[in-house]
Amino acid sequence: MWTLVLNSGSSSLKFALIDPASGETHLSGLAERLGAEAASLRLDSGGKRQTHALHGGSYAEAMRLVLNELDTLGLRSEVWAIGHRVVHGGSRFSSPASITPEVLDAIRECVPLAPLHNPASIAGIEAAMNAFPGLPQVAVFDTSFHQTLPEVAYRYAVPEEWFRQHGVRRYGFHGISHAFVAGEAARMLDRPLADLNLITAHLGNGCSVCAVSAGRSVDTSMGLTPLEGLVMGTRSGNVDPGLHDYLARVSGLTLTQITAALNRESGFLALSGLTNDMRELEEAAARGHVGARLAADIFVYRLAQGIASMAVALGRVDGLVFTGGIGENSATVRAATLARLPFLGLKLDESANSAAVRGQGGPISAPDSLPALVVNTNEEWMIARETAEILTKVAG
Structure with a gap:
């Protein structure tokens, strides 16, 4: 069974169909310049590359073409879950979370902390929910890996009210990458x-x-x-x-x-x-x-x-x-x-x-x-x- 991984940017949608156990990637691609006339979708599968014009297409339009490709490859029924990269989870999320209406609301609450990133993640999640109704979806947060920082590392020397009421603290990013390469380094070092x-x-x-x-x-x-x-x-x-x-x-x-x-x-x-x-x-x-x-x-x-x-x-x-x-x-x-x-x-x-x-x-x-x-x-x-x-x- 395959997991569809989505990484939504402010005007892009990167995706990959991956076997979670082996890391084998069967399909990948990138939708760029979404919302602009020059919007396009690149699909890579089996060593071949296709490019489709989207002509101002949205996240939903990009997802529709991804669905079409999955149908062409006979893989749509093999997708068992969708994993989304979400940049900011605030202090609430110290691990990935199954996406529910409550979790989606919490991601929205973090928009002021990541105004360029979280709205794109929300758009990608909503497009995927419409394209794959009923399929389990998970948010994996770039910030969650750093929720283990001790207080001496995450606190700023600023008024207490800023921290308590407005969440002014150090969160950290690139957590997904840091976690992955640390595990791989341990394997390489045996x-x-x-x-x-x-x-x-x-x-x-x-x-x-x-x-x-x-x-x-x-x-x-x-x-x-x-x-x-x-x-x-x-x-x-x-x-x-x-x-x-x-x-x-x-x-x-x-x-x-x-x-x-x-x-x-x-x-x-x-x-x-x-x-x-x-x-x-x-x-x-x-x-x-x-x-x-x-x-x-x-x-x-x-x-x-x-x-x-x-x-x-x-x-x-x-x-x-x-x-x-x-x-x-x-x-x-x-x-x-x-x-x-x-x-x-x-x-x-x-x-x-x-x-x-x-x-x-x-x-x-x-x-x-x-x-x-x-x-x-x-x-x-x-x-x-x-x-x-x-x-x-x-x-x-």
């Missing part, structure tokens, strides 16, 4: 996850590090929103909180405009003046582009700082894991990061690092080093596994 203290670095257009002790998140770099922490593709990462007031006074920008710029016009893009893509930055830096070199250097510097801070949370570090588009593909970033962390006992094996390309992964550290690994993340498989687990518990 050690029980319960015995390991790991630092996981999810590096893509969005970036975060996490301290994982015995399979539980005990600290992470993102906070109330995904803006806190490391420098990212278009996000600034940490800045002085006084920046908003200062810019509002001297530039006339509104708080909303400043926040939008910190999310969409900052990071690699702002520092380089060129791109938010690390591959392009590395190529430009090699050609002598000053802004590209600055962006790459600042990224690595802040990343090394973030990794070192996670060591404080763990006390003892048993391994460092790189994952995500940059973490899996950039040997340059990995090498430069390890070069800044010799005090953690990290030493690079240059040949292993060069060989650890996406789809392969593996150890990149020298024999006498603290283990450093590249682990290919698979959030869709993790969502399928957690969906199967929660429904099995409910049935049991």
Whole structure:
């Protein structure tokens, strides 16, 4: 039996039909630019790719075409459940949840905490409910893995009323990925996850590090929103909180405009003046582009700082894991990061690092080093596994 995994973005719908036990993917695809005239749907199955124009189609239209493809493949009756990635579950959800009207209302209540993400998740859930009436559906939250953070890690030093009445605290994100790669790293190291203290670095257009002790998140770099922490593709990462007031006074920008710029016009893009893509930055830096070199250097510097801070949370570090588009593909970033962390006992094996390309992964550290690994993340498989687990518990 197959689980259909849905990841709904603000104008996109990523999906995959996965066997929860093996991770085998039979069908996958991406609907992009939903609501625009250029909206399209890409379907990948059996090594073949199809692209369909949606012409302003919605999540519901994308789901209709996915249903058609499932019917064509004779797999519609084989779908036993649907798992949804939901970015923000607030403080309520520390594990996946079967979707009920009450759970859907709780996801709506978290919209102020994730105004760009949760409305898209709701739209995807509603489209799936209409397309698959009566089929069990599960919400898997990016924040739930971090609900094990101790109070010293999740509290901000702000007025108590903000925390009690408005939920102002650190939540963390990328939890699905951090949980998956921690488990895979334990398997690669041939050690029980319960015995390991790991630092996981999810590096893509969005970036975060996490301290994982015995399979539980005990600290992470993102906070109330995904803006806190490391420098990212278009996000600034940490800045002085006084920046908003200062810019509002001297530039006339509104708080909303400043926040939008910190999310969409900052990071690699702002520092380089060129791109938010690390591959392009590395190529430009090699050609002598000053802004590209600055962006790459600042990224690595802040990343090394973030990794070192996670060591404080763990006390003892048993391994460092790189994952995500940059973490899996950039040997340059990995090498430069390890070069800044010799005090953690990290030493690079240059040949292993060069060989650890996406789809392969593996150890990149020298024999006498603290283990450093590249682990290919698979959030869709993790969502399928957690969906199967929660429904099995409910049935049991």
